Amino acid sequence: xxxxxxxxxxxxxxxxxxxxxxxxxxxxxxxxxxxxxxxxxxxxxxxxxxxxxxxxxxxxxxxxxxxxxxxxxxxxxxxxxxxxxxxxxxxxxxxxxxxxxxxxxxxxxxxxxxxxxxxxxxxxxxxxxxxxxxxxxxxxxxxxxxxxxxxxxxxxxxxxxxxxxxxxxxxxxxxxxxxxxxxxxxxxxxxxxxxxxxxxxxxxxxxxxxxxxxxxxxxxxxxxxxxxxxxxxxxxxxxxxxxxxxxxxxxxxxxxxxxxxxxxxxxxxxxxxxxxxxxxxxxxxxxxxxxxxxxxxxxxxxxxxxxxxxxxxxxxxxxxxxxxxxxxxxxxxxxxxxxxxx
Numbered sequence: 001x002x003x004x005x006x007x008x009x010x011x012x013x014x015x016x017x018x019x020x021x022x023x024x025x026x027x028x029x030x031x032x033x034x035x036x037x038x039x040x041x042x043x044x045x046x047x048x049x050x051x052x053x054x055x056x057x058x059x060x061x062x063x064x065x066x067x068x069x070x071x072x073x074x075x076x077x078x079x080x081x082x083x084x085x086x087x088x089x090x091x092x093x094x095x096x097x098x099x100x101x102x103x104x105x106x107x108x109x110x111x112x113x114x115x116x117x118x119x120x121x122x123x124x125x126x127x128x129x130x131x132x133x134x135x136x137x138x139x140x141x142x143x144x145x146x147x148x149x150x151x152x153x154x155x156x157x158x159x160x161x162x163x164x165x166x167x168x169x170x171x172x173x174x175x176x177x178x179x180x181x182x183x184x185x186x187x188x189x190x191x192x193x194x195x196x197x198x199x200x201x202x203x204x205x206x207x208x209x210x211x212x213x214x215x216x217x218x219x220x221x222x223x224x225x226x227x228x229x230x231x232x233x234x235x236x237x238x239x240x241x242x243x244x245x246x247x248x249x250x251x252x253x254x255x256x257x258x259x260x261x262x263x264x265x266x267x268x269x270x271x272x273x274x275x276x277x278x279x280x281x282x283x284x285x286x287x288x289x290x291x292x293x294x295x296x297x298x299x300x301x302x303x304x305x306x307x308x309x310x311x312x313x314x315x316x317x318x319x320x321x322x323x324x325x326x327x328x329x330x331x332x333x334x335x336x337x338x339x340x341x342x
Contacts, residue, residue: 005092032211044215052261056268061195068188078305090205101218105189119146131184169242232277267303272315276322294330
């Protein structure tokens, strides 16, 4: 049966979701404890039916207007609209969410998808948001690994030959595996920077949930490997070098944690990239073991938006295709306003 939803707590202000601010944690703790007592909210440890809410990269870098990779979607304000609904979803369904897991895209400057990693014969770097580096580009010598970054990336300046060969292997593997071409992104989700943090309003809602339900948030860092993109939280885009030696590994521990829950609800940014590839990898792993597990996955369609750069690229169609594939395999596509059923 559908379960009743709670009202929104007085501190929630939808007009501040697009801003960065300091959360008064001590004050919110007292309010959450009182809220739990007032509404009879029990500790998550007492749940018979356990639900994990997976929030993919709900970080300032993707969700605050004018930050590095704001996900506007076709509306132009997609991530902000999504996060207003996300906060409301968390507050209204506090008793029915056992655990919140937040993935954190996490980068440093010298990574394969940042401009400083690459150079051309004129000493220029590829323009972010405007450059896709393809196998043809590498073979034609249009772009090559910047020799100046080798020591920082590899720890040994003499490994330029290996890194050059690896970069050729990398773009070939992306093509062969049906992945997106290597995109040069603006510096984003930089470790230690403001853009890396979870959106203030969402962090506040997650903290309120933690106190009200006595359950710790799970933070899962991804994207630090300089040799590969890492859209999905479950695995980097490329796992081996040209000699089939590992350069990264799948996140089997996090996968196992997700599948231990009776229901997994997925939201976050961007629908076309980190959400889509996480869902795709989750589905692939499910199909290796038990296809019935797909039925425990719920994708909240109004809590995620695709990457759209007006006049440059629009990934809406690929995002919708990813969700359609998931639905055909048994996953549920839902709206945040639909009551949770236990």
